[in-house]
Amino acid sequence: MSLELKNVEKKVGIETHIYSTNLKLEKNTINVLLGSTLAGKTTLMQIMAGLDKPTSGEIWFNGENVTGKEVQKRNVSMVYQQFINYPNFTVFENIASPLKITGVKTDQIKERVGKVAELLKLSAMLNKKPDELSGGQQQRTALARALVKDSDLILLDEPLANLDFKLREELREELPKLFEDRDCIVVYATTEPLDALMIGGNTATLLEGNVIQYGKTLNVYNKPENLTSAKVFSDPPMNIAEIIKSGEIFKIKDNNVQWKSNLKIKDGDYKIGIRPHNITTYKEGNNSVEINGKVLITELSGSESLIHFTNGKLNWVSLSNGIQQKNIGEITKLFMNVDEFLYFDSNNRLVANG
Amino acid sequence: MNKTPNQKAWLFVIPVFALVAFNAVVPLMTVVNYSFQETFGSNVFQWEGTRWFKEILHSERFHASLGRQFIFTFIILLIQLPLGIAIALTMPKKGWGVPVCLILMSMPLLIPWNVVGAMWNIFALPDIGFLGNSLNSLGFDYNFTQQSGDAWFTTILMDVWHWTSLVVLLSYAGLNSIQPAYYQAAEIDGASRWDIFRYIELPKMKKVLTLAILLRFMDSFMIYTEPFVLTGGGPGNATNFLSLDLVKMALGQFDLGPAAAMSLIYFLIVLLMCWVFYSLMMKDEGRT
Numbered sequence: 261m262s263l264e265l266k267n268v269e270k271k272v273g274i275e276t277h278i279y280s281t282n283l284k285l286e287k288n289t290i291n292v293l294l295g296s297t298l299a300g301k302t303t304l305m306q307i308m309a310g311l312d313k314p315t316s317g318e319i320w321f322n323g324e325n326v327t328g329k330e331v332q333k334r335n336v337s338m339v340y341q342q343f344i345n346y347p348n349f350t351v352f353e354n355i356a357s358p359l360k361i362t363g364v365k366t367d368q369i370k371e372r373v374g375k376v377a378e379l380l381k382l383s384a385m386l387n388k389k390p391d392e393l394s395g396g397q398q399q400r401t402a403l404a405r406a407l408v409k410d411s412d413l414i415l416l417d418e419p420l421a422n423l424d425f426k427l428r429e430e431l432r433e434e435l436p437k438l439f440e441d442r443d444c445i446v447v448y449a450t451t452e453p454l455d456a457l458m459i460g461g462n463t464a465t466l467l468e469g470n471v472i473q474y475g476k477t478l479n480v481y482n483k484p485e486n487l488t489s490a491k492v493f494s495d496p497p498m499n500i501a502e503i504i505k506s507g508e509i510f511k512i513k514d515n516n517v518q519w520k521s522n523l524k525i526k527d528g529d530y531k532i533g534i535r536p537h538n539i540t541t542y543k544e545g546n547n548s549v550e551i552n553g554k555v556l557i558t559e560l561s562g563s564e565s566l567i568h569f570t571n572g573k574l575n576w577v578s579l580s581n582g583i584q585q586k587n588i589g590e591i592t593k594l595f596m597n598v599d600e601f602l603y604f605d606s607n608n609r610l611v612a613n614g
Numbered sequence: 615m616n617k618t619p620n621q622k623a624w625l626f627v628i629p630v631f632a633l634v635a636f637n638a639v640v641p642l643m644t645v646v647n648y649s650f651q652e653t654f655g656s657n658v659f660q661w662e663g664t665r666w667f668k669e670i671l672h673s674e675r676f677h678a679s680l681g682r683q684f685i686f687t688f689i690i691l692l693i694q695l696p697l698g699i700a701i702a703l704t705m706p707k708k709g710w711g712v713p714v715c716l717i718l719m720s721m722p723l724l725i726p727w728n729v730v731g732a733m734w735n736i737f738a739l740p741d742i743g744f745l746g747n748s749l750n751s752l753g754f755d756y757n758f759t760q761q762s763g764d765a766w767f768t769t770i771l772m773d774v775w776h777w778t779s780l781v782v783l784l785s786y787a788g789l790n791s792i793q794p795a796y797y798q799a800a801e802i803d804g805a806s807r808w809d810i811f812r813y814i815e816l817p818k819m820k821k822v823l824t825l826a827i828l829l830r831f832m833d834s835f836m837i838y839t840e841p842f843v844l845t846g847g848g849p850g851n852a853t854n855f856l857s858l859d860l861v862k863m864a865l866g867q868f869d870l871g872p873a874a875a876m877s878l879i880y881f882l883i884v885l886l887m888c889w890v891f892y893s894l895m896m897k898d899e900g901r902t
Contacts, residue, residue, distance in 0.1 A: 311798050332804040340795040348817040361804045405803075 261287035268317035295466030301449035337406035343398035487608035539578035648874035666875035698781025731843025762852030788822035
């Protein structure tokens with residue numbers, strides 16, 4: 261089983277929503293579409309589901325061309341950011357609805373709904389209506405509706421975005437387990453890099469209608485093919501600077517911060533990308549470089565501290581563990597972990613890491 | 615913290631009190647006053663107790679116009695609600711068609727009521743009116759000034775023309791507030807168009823439809839101007855609805871006492887019906 265997009269393109273009027281995209285999703289995988297709002301995640305999902313037709317290109321499912329095949333005739337489920345349930349159905353009737361339409365027998369419906377409800381901790385609320393439930397329970401009901409029929413393709417469009425922090429954490433942990441032993445392809449759209457890392461599987465980074473990179477999630481995170489992919493997959497935003505390499509010396513342009521490395525790349529101009537957590541108020545790793553930062557603002561979350569700072573023309577963010585209280589305007593010493601640097605060439609392609 | 619008593623706040627309430635007193639309480643009390651007395655010229659009154667109320671409640675004339683009123687309102691609701699929802703469903707949701715439809719739909723609502731009556735009177739005249747003349751030349755024996763059936767038909771048609779837009783606009787607003795994801799989810803489930811209407815659109819429109827029913831009930835139950843201009847209650851008493859009858863009694867026959875008693879009963883019926891409707895339709899809402 262596989263889902264393949266071949267040169268899929270979507271235009272609405274003169275605007276292009278999805279630029280020519282090739283993507284092959286394999287059976288039994290969870291695939292994260294990672295990108296900010298308007299990156300084209302939802303459009304791509306609707307094309308995969310058959311809710312929307314591509315302007316050009318083809319969609320193949322299991323070796324069959326399904327371009328233009330109606331969604332009703334495909335075996336698809338979808339969960340949305342908004343909690344979508346039938347308003348005057350009980351939780352039981354809601355979960356049962358996709359089965360009833362396909363004509364499954366009553367006793368079988370009961371059994372399957374019971375199972376899914378158990379899995380999603382809804383057994384106690386089967387007789388309630390959606391508006392009597394909390395947001396988390398409503399979304400669980402929607403998830404149960406998606407899981408109850410044995411879909412070949414399950415699409416989750418930012419399903420956790422409207423939940424509060426606690427519930428989001430909880431459900432995010434459960435989600436990958438729900439799909440573990442199912443024979444289907446799962447696609448999960450999110451704006452948050454953390455979601456992608458926690459869910460694992462594969463990740464496709466998206467920007468403005470382009471699929472930038474697709475591969476194993478950790479691979480995409482550790483070795484982004486290019487600067488764009490690295491930027492999409494970094495929150496807080498990645499710190500970027502132009503550097504000059506000559507021999508073993510790497511030096512940030514218009515700045516006196518420099519370090520040594522025996523990376524085997526040609527001398528010349530490069531860009532580095534440093535994730536915020538690789539700039540800390542304490543030394544980490546075996547190779548670190550000092551950088552002085554003039555503190556703009558410090559954001560404390562309790563377990564972590566974000567320090568926004570400037571140095572010359574650089575306007576960067578650092579992320580350290582614990583509470584690191586700094587005063588605005590204070591000059592503070594920070595350490596960058598050289599082993600975690602990402603080097604990009606003039607075409608923004610990754611040439612080396614570490 | 616200690617609260618200091620400050621009675622100045624009453625000063626701010628006085629204007630509202632005065633306003634409400636002048637436009638509601640005082641006129642209502644005058645009516646109440648009339649309803650218990652026999653009124654003669656030159657301000658001579660005689661106490662009658664509950665006599666007028668008893669008379670009205672037992673009068674065949676009142677029963678007849680009340681019956682006519684209920685039938686009229688019932689038919690109006692039966693036509694306008696489904697028709698209004700159906701029109702709202704077929705209206706476009708985006709593009710240039712939206713403003714065009716909205717303006718077309720608002721037009722009838724913007725026309726003064728007596729103008730609507732006059733328009734339809736001329737429109738339906740059997741000899742020169744477009745409607746009346748066309749019907750007659752098609753072979754129908756149509757004359758709304760002489761045949762009660764025709765008079766009812768015309769009155770109902772006029773009301774449908776005038777007020778269905780209100781239901782349309784309310785339903786349209788209700789439909790537009792449904793997120794597109796609902797339709798997609800139903801499509802994925804394989805739901806039919808009827809399922810979508812029955813299980814998504816109708817429940818989501820419940821609140822605006824409640825409002826539509828209430829407004830259309832009250833308005834049609836108190837209809838006056840349009841039938842007054844169109845038929846004047848005729849032929850005979852065929853379209854003599856409650857408020858027409860009330861005005862005839864009060865200003866035509868100058869029976870102020872019975873008319874006052876009748877308007878109080880009328881008022882109580884409207885109030886009661888609205889309350890019954892509202893509590894029936896809001897029965898399930900308390901839980902949210």
